[in-house]
Amino acid sequence: MPCQSSDELKALVEEARNCTKNGKVADYIPALGKAREDDLSIAIHYPDGRCLSAGDIEKKITLQSISKVISLALVLMDKGQDDVFKHVGMEPTGDPFNSIVKLETMAPTKPLNPLINAGALVVTHMIKGDTVKERFQRLLVFVQELTKDATIRYCEEVARSEFETSYLNRALCYFLKQHKMIAENTDIEQLMELYTMQCAIEMNCLNLARIGLVFAMDGIDPQSGKQIIPADIARICKTFMVTCGMYNASGEFAIKIGIPAKSGVSGGIMGAVPGKFGIGIFGPALDEKGNSIAGIKLLELLSKNYKLSMF
Numbered sequence: 001m002p003c004q005s006s007d008e009l010k011a012l013v014e015e016a017r018n019c020t021k022n023g024k025v026a027d028y029i030p031a032l033g034k035a036r037e038d039d040l041s042i043a044i045h046y047p048d049g050r051c052l053s054a055g056d057i058e059k060k061i062t063l064q065s066i067s068k069v070i071s072l073a074l075v076l077m078d079k080g081q082d083d084v085f086k087h088v089g090m091e092p093t094g095d096p097f098n099s100i101v102k103l104e105t106m107a108p109t110k111p112l113n114p115l116i117n118a119g120a121l122v123v124t125h126m127i128k129g130d131t132v133k134e135r136f137q138r139l140l141v142f143v144q145e146l147t148k149d150a151t152i153r154y155c156e157e158v159a160r161s162e163f164e165t166s167y168l169n170r171a172l173c174y175f176l177k178q179h180k181m182i183a184e185n186t187d188i189e190q191l192m193e194l195y196t197m198q199c200a201i202e203m204n205c206l207n208l209a210r211i212g213l214v215f216a217m218d219g220i221d222p223q224s225g226k227q228i229i230p231a232d233i234a235r236i237c238k239t240f241m242v243t244c245g246m247y248n249a250s251g252e253f254a255i256k257i258g259i260p261a262k263s264g265v266s267g268g269i270m271g272a273v274p275g276k277f278g279i280g281i282f283g284p285a286l287d288e289k290g291n292s293i294a295g296i297k298l299l300e301l302l303s304k305n306y307k308l309s310m311f
């Protein structure tokens, strides 16, 4: 077992916390701007049920872009790879997560991958169900199964705050609808409602680490032995986490840290160390690319100290 005690983790958290002063809390979604810049917490979830943690791990955070990996897994399970990858590609981009530029310059107009906003919006529009409520419920039940926590909900305030200000995502949706990557009968306001609820699903670091653990164990819940996600879909998701999970910082992250991981603008990072454990981090101060600045530092320390890189 790489990290033996919560005290070891606490020391690493205090070292990494120094970086928070160089980052900034995201406020383009106004409700996220309320987070404390110097917050930093981590949980590690092992397959035998043991958890190590440091920092205020009871604090809840919204998933934001971390939810994109989960909706991708669900839609791949529902629709199959052929259908999904007709609408979204498999390549990393060197652009920011909300960029529109490649949609116009590439032919055909297909988002490069499911972890940038354009690709995630396409994936979310493929979630099965007749109403926003029904489709969101499917996703939520899946999240509850992954976390083994039936109390998981979404934060209405954050969802509303994003819904009311999400002009760029709306632009991406209309562009994609024009080019038939989003079906013509899609009501974009309803899609935005579903997407912002998805991004506002709320949980603590322990829950997040448990999701990472299921991905780390090839889709199996190690406690019940149940295959929650088929192994090939878990593999696809982890591969995207390596190539695109930290946006246009994914290459540097792979070299310095070497763990499949996914970040969100709320400051969350979900990590899956293959075959070993899941990681959940919360550190809302972000770097210029939208990743948790102290969260990355903490993962760098962990990876170096315990030789976690998969490469």
Ligand code: DON
Pocket: 063, 064, 065, 066, 097, 098, 117, 162, 169, 199, 247, 263, 264, 265, 266, 289, 290, 291
């Ligand atoms: O669509 C958005 O802009 C947010 N709901 C999610 C973006 C995000 O988390 C990007 N992460 N680094």
